[in-house]
Every structure is written in structure tokens, then in C-alpha cells.
Amino acid sequence: MSTIKKTLAIAAVALFASACSITTDTNEVGLDYDYDSWSGEKVLEGCVPPGNRAWQDINDPGFAYPADQRSFDFSDSQGAESKPITVVSKDNLEMSVAGVATFYLNQDCKTLQAFHEKIGQKFAANTDEGWARLLGVYIKQPLDRAMDAAAKKYDWKQLFADPAIKQAWETEVATLAQQFIKEQAGSEFFSQFRFTLQQPQPPQNVRNALAAAQEAVEQNAAQRNKNEQVKTELQSIKELVSVLGPEGYVLYQAMKDGKVQIVPVPIGSNINVTPKN
Structure with a gap:
């Protein structure tokens, strides 16, 4: 190998050994700084877009931040x-x-x-x-x-x-x-x-109290409906009693509940009916 080729090869190796890169992923953006070892000063050389690489001196710092x-x-x-x-x-x-x-x-x-x-x-x-x-x-x-x-x-x-x-x-x-x-x-x-x-x-205790209050409201509403139903039923009974009389209403209710058996008997028929005990 000639002296010139040897020199170039050594220089290339030295350059490679003294260089690095900041490589950004597709969801990153980078900052490429140049570091002066004599003064200690860091100067921004540029930004590295997502999915790119910037070559640096081995002492130069690089930083990658989220781009997504x-x-x-x-x-x-x-x-x-x-x-x-x-x-x-x-x-x-x-x-x-x-x-x-x-x-x-x-x-x-x-x-x-x-x-x-x-x-x-x-x-x-x-x-x-x-x-x-x-x-x-x-x-x-x-x-x-x-x-x-x-x-x-x-x-x-x-x-x-x-x-x-x-x-x-x-x-x-x-x-x-x-x-x-x-x-x-x-x-x-x-x-x-x-x-x-x-x-x-x-807080959970407040939510529990709120649920209990809502449940009470719903129960009260249900009770009001029951009360209205009872009132309607009582009014109906009063109207029946006024028409049939107390004993007539009792008989009507017994017939309605199936507790009284009705047997039709023709007029003039010679039929005896023995009630059940």
C-alpha cells in the first residue's frame, strides 16, 4: 500500500472514531449541538427532523424529544x-x-x-x-x-x-x-x-346518601300510588253500599269472591237445596 493510501485510510479510521450521530425515530425531533472543548460553550447547529440522522463530533451532544x-x-x-x-x-x-x-x-x-x-x-x-x-x-x-x-x-x-x-x-x-x-x-x-x-x-359516602335519598323518593311515590288506589277502592265500596245496603254489599262481595254458590231454581219447582257445611 502506498504512503498516500495508508495516510487516507488512517485518516478515515480516525474520522470514523471521532464521529457519532444523532438519529431520530419517526416520532422524534432532535437538537444537534456543537461543543467547544476549549471554551465549554455549546452552540446549536440545527434541528434534526423525524426519521433523520445528523453526524457529530464525538464530544458534541444531541438530544431527541417527542414529535408525536x-x-x-x-x-x-x-x-x-x-x-x-x-x-x-x-x-x-x-x-x-x-x-x-x-x-x-x-x-x-x-x-x-x-x-x-x-x-x-x-x-x-x-x-x-x-x-x-x-x-x-x-x-x-x-x-x-x-x-x-x-x-x-x-x-x-x-x-x-x-x-x-x-x-x-x-x-x-x-x-x-x-x-x-x-x-x-x-x-x-x-x-x-x-x-x-x-x-x-x-365522595362515596355522599353518593351513597344521594342514592338512599333517591330510593326514598321512589318509595314515597310508590306509596302515594298505593294510597290513591285504596282511596279509589273505598269510594267504589261506598257507592255499592249506598245502592245495595250493607248486607247486600256483603252478599255481592261473597258472590264476587266465589264464596256463594248460586243455583237457578225455576218458579214453582219442588226442589230442596241443602247448603254445604
Whole structure:
């Protein structure tokens, strides 16, 4: 091998050994930084679109963040990011709400850089654990605040049992949550929010009491119907007694119940009837 070829081969190996890449999956967007080992300064070289690769020096850092729709699930479901969120109604009853918020991370390169440098690297949000911690601070806390603020306008029975009130409350939560999330983050790092909120649930003892009260209402209604039926029957008896007389009514009722057997006897017939004992 000639000296020139040997030199080129060594250079190629050295270049390969001193280079790496940041590769994004189809649901990721990357940040490619250039690191100056002398000054310690990191300068963004550019963003890496989903499903692409950027070659870097071995010392240059790269970070990948979600490019697809993300969710924050607050429910009793297995794997949810949080338990249901509690709110307090206008009449000071604590209620629990399950639901899910979906959103996207803003992929504009400058905005993504600001997100990484302000929030992402502090939480190590390019890891699953770091992303989960970020959700708790920048999604859950503002959403909790928004849900509570909107619930203060309504009594618990309205939130629990009135579909129109629940719809109005949910709409206001969506508006407030986006405002509070932006305030918490300091910029519009998250966008395209969708909120699905379940019916606010009062404590179990309150639900039990409500069910018992409803059962009592239904029992009272049934008793009223029975009372009306008895009144109607008594009125019918009074009318029969007025026509037949007391003894006539007794005989009528006995005949109606099948307790008196009637045998037709022709007039002038010589027939004896022996009653049963």
C-alpha cells in the first residue's frame, strides 16, 4: 500500500472514531449541538427532523424529544401518569375527576431550543423518567389549578348531575388550562391541547346518601300510588253500599269472591237445596 493510501485510510479510521450521530425515530425531533472543548460553550447547529440522522463530533451532544402526540392520563387506570385530580365545588365539597389531556411539543427549531435550554435539560426530559417529572410540573399543576378555578362556579350537584353544567365547566377548564400551562412554562412550548374530563365524582359516602335519598323518593311515590288506589277502592265500596245496603254489599262481595254458590231454581219447582257445611 502506498504512503498516500495508508495516510487516507488512517485518516478515515480516525474520522470514523471521532464521529457519532444523532438519529431520530419517526416520532422524534432532535437538537444537534456543537461543543467547544476549549471554551465549554455549546452552540446549536440545527434541528434534526423525524426519521433523520445528523453526524457529530464525538464530544458534541444531541438530544431527541417527542414529535408525536403526547398524553397526560390522570385516572385509576394502570400506567396512568397520575391519580384523578381533586377539585372543590362552590359549596365546598371535594370531588375527584379522571381524564386525559393530549398535546404536542412545539417543533419550531428556535422554540424547541428554548424549551431544551430552559426546561428539558433541567428535567432530563429526553428520558422517560425525566419526561414523567416534567408532566407533573408543567401539565398536571396548571391543569389542577384550572379545574379547581372553574369548579368554584358550580355546586357539586350541578357538576355531578347536570350535563349542560358539566359541558360548560369542561369548556372553561380547556381555556384556563392552556393559559396556565403557558404561564407555568414561560412560553408556548406545548400546543394543540385536547381535554377529555369525566363527570366529577363526590365522595362515596355522599353518593351513597344521594342514592338512599333517591330510593326514598321512589318509595314515597310508590306509596302515594298505593294510597290513591285504596282511596279509589273505598269510594267504589261506598257507592255499592249506598245502592245495595250493607248486607247486600256483603252478599255481592261473597258472590264476587266465589264464596256463594248460586243455583237457578225455576218458579214453582219442588226442589230442596241443602247448603254445604
